[in-house]
Amino acid sequence: MNKTDVLIIGAGPTGLFCAHQLGIIGLKCEIVDNLDKVGGQCIELYPDKPIYDIPAVPECTGEELTNNLLQQIKPFNINFHLNQRVEEVKKIDNHWYVKTNSGKEFTVASIVVAGGVGSFEPRKFSVKEAEKFENTSLFYSIKDKNIFKDKTITIFGGGDSALDWAIELSNHSKVNLVHRRDEFSGAQASVDKVKELQSKGKLDLYTKFQLSSVIGDKNIESVAIKHDDETTKEIKSDYVLGFFGLIMQLGPILNWGLNLDKKTIQVNTENFETNLPGIFAIGDICSYPGKLKLILSGFHEGALAARGCFKYARPDEKLRFEFTTTSKAAQERLGVKK
Amino acid sequence: MAKITYHTHDNKTHTVDVQNGLSVMEGAVQNDIPGIDADCGGGMACATCHVYVNEEWLDKLPEKEDGEEDMLDMAFEPKQNSRLSCQLIVSDELDGLEVNIPSKQG
Numbered sequence: 067m068n069k070t071d072v073l074i075i076g077a078g079p080t081g082l083f084c085a086h087q088l089g090i091i092g093l094k095c096e097i098v099d100n101l102d103k104v105g106g107q108c109i110e111l112y113p114d115k116p117i118y119d120i121p122a123v124p125e126c127t128g129e130e131l132t133n134n135l136l137q138q139i140k141p142f143n144i145n146f147h148l149n150q151r152v153e154e155v156k157k158i159d160n161h162w163y164v165k166t167n168s169g170k171e172f173t174v175a176s177i178v179v180a181g182g183v184g185s186f187e188p189r190k191f192s193v194k195e196a197e198k199f200e201n202t203s204l205f206y207s208i209k210d211k212n213i214f215k216d217k218t219i220t221i222f223g224g225g226d227s228a229l230d231w232a233i234e235l236s237n238h239s240k241v242n243l244v245h246r247r248d249e250f251s252g253a254q255a256s257v258d259k260v261k262e263l264q265s266k267g268k269l270d271l272y273t274k275f276q277l278s279s280v281i282g283d284k285n286i287e288s289v290a291i292k293h294d295d296e297t298t299k300e301i302k303s304d305y306v307l308g309f310f311g312l313i314m315q316l317g318p319i320l321n322w323g324l325n326l327d328k329k330t331i332q333v334n335t336e337n338f339e340t341n342l343p344g345i346f347a348i349g350d351i352c353s354y355p356g357k358l359k360l361i362l363s364g365f366h367e368g369a370l371a372a373r374g375c376f377k378y379a380r381p382d383e384k385l386r387f388e389f390t391t392t393s394k395a396a397q398e399r400l401g402v403k404k
Numbered sequence: 405m406a407k408i409t410y411h412t413h414d415n416k417t418h419t420v421d422v423q424n425g426l427s428v429m430e431g432a433v434q435n436d437i438p439g440i441d442a443d444c445g446g447g448m449a450c451a452t453c454h455v456y457v458n459e460e461w462l463d464k465l466p467e468k469e470d471g472e473e474d475m476l477d478m479a480f481e482p483k484q485n486s487r488l489s490c491q492l493i494v495s496d497e498l499d500g501l502e503v504n505i506p507s508k509q510g
Contacts, residue, residue: 107449111444111449111450112447112449183443183444183450189478189480189510192480192481223477224474224477225474225477225478247473247477249473251473251474251477276481294484310478311451311478313443313450313452313509314450315510329441329443350445359445
Protein backbone atom coordinates (compact mmCIF):
# COMPACT_ATOMS: atom_id res chain seq x y z
CA MET A 67 0.00 0.00 0.00
CA ASN A 68 1.40 3.38 -1.05
CA LYS A 69 0.52 6.14 1.38
CA THR A 70 0.98 9.70 0.18
CA ASP A 71 -0.73 13.10 0.20
CA VAL A 72 -2.07 13.21 -3.35
CA LEU A 73 -2.49 10.80 -6.23
CA ILE A 74 -2.46 12.38 -9.69
CA ILE A 75 -4.19 10.37 -12.41
CA GLY A 76 -2.58 11.24 -15.74
CA ALA A 77 1.02 12.13 -16.55
CA GLY A 78 0.28 14.69 -19.27
CA PRO A 79 1.51 18.29 -19.01
CA THR A 80 -1.32 19.26 -16.67
CA GLY A 81 -0.64 16.40 -14.24
CA LEU A 82 3.10 17.05 -14.32
CA PHE A 83 2.75 20.75 -13.56
CA CYS A 84 0.26 20.03 -10.78
CA ALA A 85 2.94 17.76 -9.23
CA HIS A 86 5.26 20.77 -9.33
CA GLN A 87 2.73 22.98 -7.60
CA LEU A 88 2.13 20.31 -4.93
CA GLY A 89 5.89 20.01 -4.40
CA ILE A 90 6.31 23.75 -3.98
CA ILE A 91 3.75 23.86 -1.18
CA GLY A 92 5.29 20.83 0.50
CA LEU A 93 2.88 18.04 -0.44
CA LYS A 94 3.96 14.62 -1.70
CA CYS A 95 2.34 13.00 -4.70
CA GLU A 96 2.56 9.98 -6.96
CA ILE A 97 1.36 9.74 -10.57
CA VAL A 98 -0.46 6.90 -12.38
CA ASP A 99 -0.76 6.71 -16.18
CA ASN A 100 -2.02 4.06 -18.56
CA LEU A 101 0.62 4.78 -21.21
CA ASP A 102 4.11 3.30 -21.00
CA LYS A 103 5.61 6.78 -20.94
CA VAL A 104 5.12 10.21 -19.44
CA GLY A 105 3.64 13.09 -21.48
CA GLY A 106 0.02 12.17 -22.26
CA GLN A 107 -1.44 13.49 -25.52
CA CYS A 108 1.71 15.62 -26.07
CA ILE A 109 3.82 12.52 -26.40
CA GLU A 110 1.27 10.15 -27.88
CA LEU A 111 -0.45 12.38 -30.41
CA TYR A 112 2.07 15.07 -31.35
CA PRO A 113 5.61 14.48 -29.99
CA ASP A 114 7.19 16.16 -33.06
CA LYS A 115 4.54 18.76 -33.79
CA PRO A 116 5.17 22.32 -32.65
CA ILE A 117 3.13 24.08 -29.95
CA TYR A 118 3.08 27.89 -30.10
CA ASP A 119 0.91 28.89 -27.16
CA ILE A 120 2.82 27.97 -24.02
CA PRO A 121 3.39 31.29 -22.21
CA ALA A 122 6.99 32.51 -22.58
CA VAL A 123 7.88 29.55 -24.82
CA PRO A 124 7.52 30.81 -28.41
CA GLU A 125 7.77 27.33 -29.90
CA CYS A 126 8.32 23.80 -28.62
CA THR A 127 7.31 20.26 -29.53
CA GLY A 128 5.17 17.98 -27.39
CA GLU A 129 8.29 16.02 -26.51
CA GLU A 130 10.27 19.12 -25.52
CA LEU A 131 7.43 20.38 -23.36
CA THR A 132 7.26 17.01 -21.59
CA ASN A 133 11.02 16.89 -21.04
CA ASN A 134 11.08 20.43 -19.67
CA LEU A 135 8.27 19.66 -17.25
CA LEU A 136 10.07 16.52 -16.10
CA GLN A 137 13.16 18.59 -15.46
CA GLN A 138 11.12 21.14 -13.55
CA ILE A 139 9.71 18.50 -11.18
CA LYS A 140 12.98 16.59 -10.78
CA PRO A 141 13.70 18.04 -7.29
CA PHE A 142 10.55 16.37 -5.97
CA ASN A 143 11.57 12.78 -6.93
CA ILE A 144 8.08 11.82 -7.95
CA ASN A 145 7.15 8.15 -8.37
CA PHE A 146 5.46 7.25 -11.63
CA HIS A 147 3.26 4.18 -11.94
CA LEU A 148 2.99 3.65 -15.70
CA ASN A 149 1.20 1.04 -17.81
CA GLN A 150 -1.75 0.95 -15.46
CA ARG A 151 -5.18 2.41 -15.21
CA VAL A 152 -6.99 3.36 -12.03
CA GLU A 153 -9.91 0.96 -11.66
CA GLU A 154 -11.31 1.55 -8.22
CA VAL A 155 -11.72 4.65 -6.08
CA LYS A 156 -13.51 4.60 -2.73
CA LYS A 157 -13.71 6.70 0.39
CA ILE A 158 -12.47 5.01 3.56
CA ASP A 159 -12.87 7.17 6.70
CA ASN A 160 -11.30 10.50 5.79
CA HIS A 161 -9.02 9.33 3.00
CA TRP A 162 -9.34 7.89 -0.49
CA TYR A 163 -8.43 4.33 -1.40
CA VAL A 164 -7.32 3.80 -5.00
CA LYS A 165 -6.51 0.57 -6.83
CA THR A 166 -5.08 0.16 -10.34
CA ASN A 167 -5.71 -2.65 -12.81
CA SER A 168 -2.31 -4.11 -12.01
CA GLY A 169 -3.19 -4.32 -8.34
CA LYS A 170 -1.27 -1.34 -7.00
CA GLU A 171 -3.01 0.28 -4.03
CA PHE A 172 -2.84 3.82 -2.69
CA THR A 173 -4.17 5.62 0.35
CA VAL A 174 -4.28 9.36 -0.20
CA ALA A 175 -5.80 12.50 1.28
CA SER A 176 -6.92 13.68 -2.14
CA ILE A 177 -6.96 12.76 -5.82
CA VAL A 178 -6.31 15.00 -8.82
CA VAL A 179 -7.80 13.64 -12.04
CA ALA A 180 -5.73 15.00 -14.92
CA GLY A 181 -6.83 12.31 -17.31
CA GLY A 182 -7.14 14.29 -20.55
CA VAL A 183 -9.82 12.71 -22.70
CA GLY A 184 -9.43 9.38 -20.93
CA SER A 185 -6.88 6.63 -21.07
CA PHE A 186 -5.34 5.56 -24.36
CA GLU A 187 -6.53 2.18 -25.61
CA PRO A 188 -5.71 0.55 -28.95
CA ARG A 189 -8.22 1.06 -31.74
CA LYS A 190 -9.71 -2.26 -32.68
CA PHE A 191 -11.05 -3.96 -35.80
CA SER A 192 -14.71 -3.35 -36.45
CA VAL A 193 -15.51 -6.91 -37.58
CA LYS A 194 -17.23 -8.95 -34.85
CA GLU A 195 -15.10 -12.12 -34.99
CA ALA A 196 -11.98 -10.14 -34.18
CA GLU A 197 -12.97 -10.09 -30.52
CA LYS A 198 -13.10 -13.90 -30.36
CA PHE A 199 -9.42 -14.19 -31.30
CA GLU A 200 -8.16 -11.15 -29.40
CA ASN A 201 -5.06 -11.86 -27.31
CA THR A 202 -4.75 -15.43 -28.57
CA SER A 203 -4.07 -15.04 -32.28
CA LEU A 204 -5.10 -11.44 -32.92
CA PHE A 205 -3.20 -8.59 -31.28
CA TYR A 206 -3.03 -4.80 -31.18
CA SER A 207 0.46 -4.74 -29.68
CA ILE A 208 3.33 -7.19 -29.53
CA LYS A 209 4.71 -8.47 -26.26
CA ASP A 210 6.63 -11.53 -27.44
CA LYS A 211 7.63 -11.53 -31.09
CA ASN A 212 9.00 -15.09 -30.85
CA ILE A 213 5.53 -16.61 -31.10
CA PHE A 214 5.39 -15.42 -34.73
CA LYS A 215 8.48 -17.34 -35.86
CA ASP A 216 7.86 -19.41 -39.01
CA LYS A 217 4.17 -18.46 -39.01
CA THR A 218 2.07 -16.43 -41.43
CA ILE A 219 1.21 -12.99 -40.08
CA THR A 220 -1.23 -10.53 -41.60
CA ILE A 221 -0.62 -6.97 -40.49
CA PHE A 222 -3.18 -4.18 -40.97
CA GLY A 223 -2.32 -0.47 -40.94
CA GLY A 224 -0.25 2.16 -42.72
CA GLY A 225 1.58 3.96 -39.95
CA ASP A 226 5.00 3.44 -38.43
CA SER A 227 3.97 0.58 -36.13
CA ALA A 228 2.52 -1.44 -39.01
CA LEU A 229 5.52 -0.79 -41.27
CA ASP A 230 8.16 -1.38 -38.59
CA TRP A 231 6.64 -4.67 -37.49
CA ALA A 232 6.12 -5.81 -41.08
CA ILE A 233 9.83 -5.25 -41.73
CA GLU A 234 10.95 -6.81 -38.46
CA LEU A 235 8.73 -9.89 -38.63
CA SER A 236 9.55 -10.56 -42.31
CA ASN A 237 12.92 -11.86 -41.09
CA HIS A 238 11.45 -15.02 -39.61
CA SER A 239 7.81 -15.10 -40.69
CA LYS A 240 5.70 -14.86 -43.80
CA VAL A 241 4.19 -11.37 -43.68
CA ASN A 242 1.16 -9.91 -45.47
CA LEU A 243 0.75 -6.17 -45.07
CA VAL A 244 -2.74 -4.82 -45.74
CA HIS A 245 -3.58 -1.12 -45.95
CA ARG A 246 -6.64 0.83 -47.08
CA ARG A 247 -4.82 3.03 -49.62
CA ASP A 248 -1.62 3.19 -51.67
CA GLU A 249 -0.03 5.91 -49.55
CA PHE A 250 1.38 5.26 -46.10
CA SER A 251 1.58 7.66 -43.19
CA GLY A 252 4.72 6.02 -41.79
CA ALA A 253 8.31 7.12 -42.49
CA GLN A 254 9.31 7.11 -46.16
CA ALA A 255 12.41 5.02 -45.42
CA SER A 256 10.17 2.28 -43.98
CA VAL A 257 7.82 2.49 -46.96
CA ASP A 258 10.81 2.07 -49.29
CA LYS A 259 12.03 -0.89 -47.27
CA VAL A 260 8.61 -2.57 -47.39
CA LYS A 261 8.47 -2.10 -51.18
CA GLU A 262 11.97 -3.54 -51.48
CA LEU A 263 10.99 -6.58 -49.41
CA GLN A 264 7.91 -6.96 -51.59
CA SER A 265 9.96 -6.93 -54.80
CA LYS A 266 12.24 -9.58 -53.32
CA GLY A 267 9.22 -11.71 -52.50
CA LYS A 268 9.79 -11.51 -48.75
CA LEU A 269 6.55 -9.72 -48.03
CA ASP A 270 3.16 -9.50 -49.70
CA LEU A 271 1.58 -6.09 -49.91
CA TYR A 272 -2.17 -5.59 -50.35
CA THR A 273 -3.23 -1.96 -50.72
CA LYS A 274 -6.76 -0.57 -51.07
CA PHE A 275 -7.88 -3.56 -49.01
CA GLN A 276 -9.52 -3.66 -45.59
CA LEU A 277 -10.40 -6.54 -43.28
CA SER A 278 -13.76 -8.06 -44.07
CA SER A 279 -13.76 -11.19 -41.86
CA VAL A 280 -11.57 -13.46 -39.78
CA ILE A 281 -11.99 -17.15 -40.49
CA GLY A 282 -11.16 -19.97 -38.10
CA ASP A 283 -12.53 -22.04 -35.27
CA LYS A 284 -10.19 -22.06 -32.27
CA ASN A 285 -7.28 -20.44 -34.06
CA ILE A 286 -7.27 -18.13 -37.04
CA GLU A 287 -6.98 -19.99 -40.34
CA SER A 288 -7.35 -17.14 -42.80
CA VAL A 289 -8.60 -13.61 -43.24
CA ALA A 290 -10.90 -12.25 -45.90
CA ILE A 291 -9.95 -8.81 -47.18
CA LYS A 292 -12.07 -6.56 -49.35
CA HIS A 293 -10.76 -4.26 -52.08
CA ASP A 294 -12.14 -0.78 -52.76
CA ASP A 295 -13.76 -2.28 -55.91
CA GLU A 296 -15.72 -4.68 -53.62
CA THR A 297 -13.81 -7.83 -54.68
CA THR A 298 -12.67 -10.06 -51.84
CA LYS A 299 -9.56 -12.15 -51.33
CA GLU A 300 -8.90 -14.82 -48.73
CA ILE A 301 -5.38 -15.11 -47.40
CA LYS A 302 -4.05 -17.84 -45.14
CA SER A 303 -2.95 -16.50 -41.82
CA ASP A 304 -1.95 -17.81 -38.40
CA TYR A 305 -1.88 -14.44 -36.68
CA VAL A 306 -3.48 -11.05 -37.28
CA LEU A 307 -2.05 -7.75 -36.07
CA GLY A 308 -3.88 -4.43 -36.18
CA PHE A 309 -2.06 -1.12 -35.80
CA PHE A 310 -4.58 1.70 -35.97
CA GLY A 311 -3.16 3.92 -33.27
CA LEU A 312 -4.81 4.67 -29.98
CA ILE A 313 -8.16 6.03 -28.96
CA MET A 314 -9.00 7.72 -25.69
CA GLN A 315 -11.63 6.14 -23.46
CA LEU A 316 -12.92 7.52 -20.19
CA GLY A 317 -13.23 3.99 -18.78
CA PRO A 318 -13.79 3.38 -15.05
CA ILE A 319 -13.89 7.13 -14.22
CA LEU A 320 -17.54 6.93 -15.28
CA ASN A 321 -18.34 4.77 -12.23
CA TRP A 322 -16.82 6.80 -9.44
CA GLY A 323 -19.90 8.93 -8.75
CA LEU A 324 -18.51 12.11 -10.26
CA ASN A 325 -20.87 14.63 -11.85
CA LEU A 326 -20.20 14.35 -15.57
CA ASP A 327 -21.04 16.53 -18.54
CA LYS A 328 -20.71 14.37 -21.68
CA LYS A 329 -17.16 13.04 -21.34
CA THR A 330 -15.90 15.67 -18.88
CA ILE A 331 -16.01 16.13 -15.11
CA GLN A 332 -17.79 19.16 -13.65
CA VAL A 333 -15.68 21.26 -11.29
CA ASN A 334 -15.87 24.58 -9.49
CA THR A 335 -13.48 27.27 -10.66
CA GLU A 336 -12.30 28.19 -7.18
CA ASN A 337 -10.12 25.13 -6.66
CA PHE A 338 -11.27 22.68 -9.36
CA GLU A 339 -12.82 20.31 -6.87
CA THR A 340 -15.53 17.95 -8.14
CA ASN A 341 -18.79 17.04 -6.42
CA LEU A 342 -16.80 14.52 -4.34
CA PRO A 343 -14.83 16.34 -1.60
CA GLY A 344 -11.11 15.65 -2.02
CA ILE A 345 -11.32 14.72 -5.70
CA PHE A 346 -10.18 17.43 -8.08
CA ALA A 347 -10.18 17.46 -11.89
CA ILE A 348 -7.93 19.58 -14.10
CA GLY A 349 -6.95 19.89 -17.76
CA ASP A 350 -8.97 18.60 -20.72
CA ILE A 351 -11.06 16.32 -18.52
CA CYS A 352 -12.69 19.08 -16.47
CA SER A 353 -15.50 21.35 -17.54
CA TYR A 354 -16.84 24.64 -16.24
CA PRO A 355 -18.37 27.69 -17.92
CA GLY A 356 -15.77 29.17 -20.26
CA LYS A 357 -13.44 26.15 -20.22
CA LEU A 358 -10.67 26.34 -22.83
CA LYS A 359 -8.91 23.08 -23.69
CA LEU A 360 -5.44 24.61 -23.71
CA ILE A 361 -2.33 23.41 -21.90
CA LEU A 362 -1.96 26.81 -20.25
CA SER A 363 -5.45 26.49 -18.74
CA GLY A 364 -4.41 23.11 -17.33
CA PHE A 365 -1.41 24.73 -15.63
CA HIS A 366 -3.62 27.33 -13.95
CA GLU A 367 -6.14 24.69 -12.90
CA GLY A 368 -3.32 22.53 -11.46
CA ALA A 369 -1.94 25.40 -9.39
CA LEU A 370 -5.32 26.01 -7.78
CA ALA A 371 -6.16 22.32 -7.32
CA ALA A 372 -2.80 21.78 -5.56
CA ARG A 373 -3.75 24.44 -3.03
CA GLY A 374 -7.18 22.83 -2.74
CA CYS A 375 -5.47 19.56 -1.82
CA PHE A 376 -3.61 21.23 1.05
CA LYS A 377 -6.54 21.35 3.44
CA TYR A 378 -7.09 17.59 3.09
CA ALA A 379 -3.42 16.65 3.52
CA ARG A 380 -2.65 19.14 6.30
CA PRO A 381 -6.00 19.89 7.96
CA ASP A 382 -4.37 21.56 10.97
CA GLU A 383 -2.07 23.84 9.04
CA LYS A 384 -2.67 27.10 7.24
CA LEU A 385 -1.23 27.55 3.77
CA ARG A 386 0.47 30.87 3.33
CA PHE A 387 0.80 32.36 -0.16
CA GLU A 388 4.44 32.73 -1.19
CA PHE A 389 6.50 33.41 -4.31
CA THR A 390 9.22 30.95 -5.33
CA THR A 391 11.46 34.00 -5.90
CA THR A 392 11.54 34.80 -2.19
CA SER A 393 10.17 31.80 -0.28
CA LYS A 394 12.90 30.00 1.67
CA ALA A 395 10.63 26.98 2.17
CA ALA A 396 9.89 26.68 -1.55
CA GLN A 397 13.56 27.05 -2.44
CA GLU A 398 14.51 24.36 0.06
CA ARG A 399 11.97 22.05 -1.52
CA LEU A 400 13.42 22.85 -4.95
CA GLY A 401 16.92 22.23 -3.61
CA VAL A 402 18.15 25.65 -4.77
CA LYS A 403 18.52 27.44 -1.41
CA LYS A 404 21.91 29.11 -1.22
CA MET B 405 -24.96 30.39 -42.52
CA ALA B 406 -25.62 26.95 -43.97
CA LYS B 407 -28.13 24.20 -43.32
CA ILE B 408 -26.24 21.02 -42.52
CA THR B 409 -27.99 17.68 -42.25
CA TYR B 410 -26.52 14.97 -40.04
CA HIS B 411 -27.84 11.43 -40.39
CA THR B 412 -27.10 9.59 -37.19
CA HIS B 413 -26.70 5.86 -36.82
CA ASP B 414 -30.10 5.47 -35.14
CA ASN B 415 -31.67 6.50 -38.48
CA LYS B 416 -32.53 9.96 -37.23
CA THR B 417 -31.98 13.08 -39.25
CA HIS B 418 -30.90 16.35 -37.69
CA THR B 419 -30.90 19.49 -39.82
CA VAL B 420 -29.38 22.53 -38.14
CA ASP B 421 -28.22 26.01 -39.11
CA VAL B 422 -24.47 26.30 -38.65
CA GLN B 423 -22.73 29.67 -38.76
CA ASN B 424 -20.09 30.32 -41.38
CA GLY B 425 -16.62 29.76 -40.02
CA LEU B 426 -17.55 26.96 -37.65
CA SER B 427 -16.64 23.42 -38.61
CA VAL B 428 -19.16 20.71 -39.42
CA MET B 429 -17.82 19.00 -36.26
CA GLU B 430 -18.60 22.06 -34.11
CA GLY B 431 -22.06 22.26 -35.67
CA ALA B 432 -22.75 18.74 -34.40
CA VAL B 433 -21.21 19.21 -30.96
CA GLN B 434 -22.96 22.53 -30.28
CA ASN B 435 -26.31 21.07 -31.27
CA ASP B 436 -25.86 17.89 -29.20
CA ILE B 437 -26.00 15.65 -32.24
CA PRO B 438 -24.76 12.26 -31.04
CA GLY B 439 -21.92 10.24 -32.57
CA ILE B 440 -19.25 12.90 -33.08
CA ASP B 441 -16.80 12.61 -30.20
CA ALA B 442 -14.14 15.09 -31.37
CA ASP B 443 -11.78 14.01 -28.60
CA CYS B 444 -8.90 16.22 -29.69
CA GLY B 445 -11.10 19.28 -30.11
CA GLY B 446 -10.53 19.82 -33.83
CA GLY B 447 -6.77 19.37 -34.15
CA MET B 448 -6.82 16.55 -36.73
CA ALA B 449 -5.19 14.33 -34.11
CA CYS B 450 -7.82 11.71 -33.24
CA ALA B 451 -10.25 10.76 -36.07
CA THR B 452 -13.27 10.73 -33.73
CA CYS B 453 -15.23 13.29 -35.79
CA HIS B 454 -15.24 10.99 -38.82
CA VAL B 455 -18.24 11.32 -41.16
CA TYR B 456 -19.33 9.93 -44.52
CA VAL B 457 -20.17 12.71 -46.95
CA ASN B 458 -23.06 12.26 -49.38
CA GLU B 459 -21.56 11.47 -52.79
CA GLU B 460 -22.85 14.54 -54.62
CA TRP B 461 -21.01 16.75 -52.15
CA LEU B 462 -17.60 15.09 -52.38
CA ASP B 463 -16.25 17.35 -55.17
CA LYS B 464 -17.65 20.52 -53.68
CA LEU B 465 -15.73 20.24 -50.42
CA PRO B 466 -12.31 21.71 -49.78
CA GLU B 467 -9.51 19.24 -50.58
CA LYS B 468 -8.01 17.17 -47.81
CA GLU B 469 -4.98 18.76 -46.25
CA ASP B 470 -1.85 16.82 -45.34
CA GLY B 471 -2.58 14.64 -42.41
CA GLU B 472 -6.33 14.19 -42.84
CA GLU B 473 -5.95 11.02 -44.90
CA ASP B 474 -3.33 9.75 -42.42
CA MET B 475 -5.81 10.22 -39.58
CA LEU B 476 -8.57 8.55 -41.61
CA ASP B 477 -6.36 5.43 -41.69
CA MET B 478 -7.12 5.23 -37.98
CA ALA B 479 -10.85 5.90 -38.26
CA PHE B 480 -13.57 3.32 -37.67
CA GLU B 481 -14.52 1.78 -41.05
CA PRO B 482 -13.16 4.46 -43.39
CA LYS B 483 -14.61 4.62 -46.91
CA GLN B 484 -13.95 6.57 -50.10
CA ASN B 485 -16.34 9.31 -48.94
CA SER B 486 -14.85 9.61 -45.45
CA ARG B 487 -13.86 13.03 -44.10
CA LEU B 488 -12.94 14.45 -40.73
CA SER B 489 -15.74 16.88 -39.95
CA CYS B 490 -13.37 19.18 -38.02
CA GLN B 491 -11.74 19.98 -41.36
CA LEU B 492 -14.97 20.99 -43.11
CA ILE B 493 -15.41 24.69 -42.47
CA VAL B 494 -18.94 25.91 -43.03
CA SER B 495 -19.64 28.58 -45.63
CA ASP B 496 -22.65 29.54 -47.77
CA GLU B 497 -21.37 27.09 -50.39
CA LEU B 498 -21.95 24.20 -48.00
CA ASP B 499 -25.67 25.03 -47.58
CA GLY B 500 -27.52 21.72 -47.87
CA LEU B 501 -24.55 19.47 -47.05
CA GLU B 502 -25.54 16.04 -45.79
CA VAL B 503 -23.24 13.77 -43.79
CA ASN B 504 -23.69 10.35 -42.22
CA ILE B 505 -22.22 9.66 -38.82
CA PRO B 506 -20.71 6.16 -38.45
CA SER B 507 -22.09 3.72 -35.86
CA LYS B 508 -19.15 4.46 -33.61
CA GLN B 509 -15.97 6.47 -33.57
CA GLY B 510 -13.53 4.06 -31.99
